[in-house]
Amino acid sequence: MSGFVADASATLPWCFADEATPATEALLDRAQAGEEILVPAHWPTEVMNGLIMAVRRGRIERERVARFARDLAALPIRIEAAHAPATWDAVIGIATGHQLTVYDAAYLELAQRTGLPLATLDGDLRKAALAASVGLVET
Numbered sequence: 001m002s003g004f005v006a007d008a009s010a011t012l013p014w015c016f017a018d019e020a021t022p023a024t025e026a027l028l029d030r031a032q033a034g035e036e037i038l039v040p041a042h043w044p045t046e047v048m049n050g051l052i053m054a055v056r057r058g059r060i061e062r063e064r065v066a067r068f069a070r071d072l073a074a075l076p077i078r079i080e081a082a083h084a085p086a087t088w089d090a091v092i093g094i095a096t097g098h099q100l101t102v103y104d105a106a107y108l109e110l111a112q113r114t115g116l117p118l119a120t121l122d123g124d125l126r127k128a129a130l131a132a133s134v135g136l137v138e139t
Contacts, residue, residue, distance in 0.1 A: 003036035005111040008046040009121040040106040041082040098128035
């Protein structure tokens with residue numbers, strides 16, 4: 001399987017010009033070229049929460065959230081089903097072993113399970129991925 005796992009920190013900059021970097025734009029280019037992005041079930045909620053917080057802070061208009069959501073829906077993003085009880089132990093082990101939130105541990109678990117590299121701007125998650133020998137997409 002080709003593609004990569006992406007967390008919200010790697011995808012939200014696509015909505016905010018002041019947060020975009022050449023690396024995050026390269027991720028978007030890869031997705032627009034058809035490369036699949038794999039995300040855990042909580043990713044849409046995390047992304048939409050980030051957007052709504054930006055609306056509340058006056059960074060963007062509500063209409064921009066709707067447009068961005070449509071743009072995301074047009075990308076080859078595959079949302080994994082919610083974790084089955086059989087994977088809870090793995091996620092909990094990653095969270096406790098690397099001092100991560102369960103949300104971040106879910107991204108790392110997905111990357112480990114699929115063998116795909118992880119795209120994240122989160123420093124703690126990047127360190128955990130390196131410690132777990134999970135490849136990183138340069139962001």
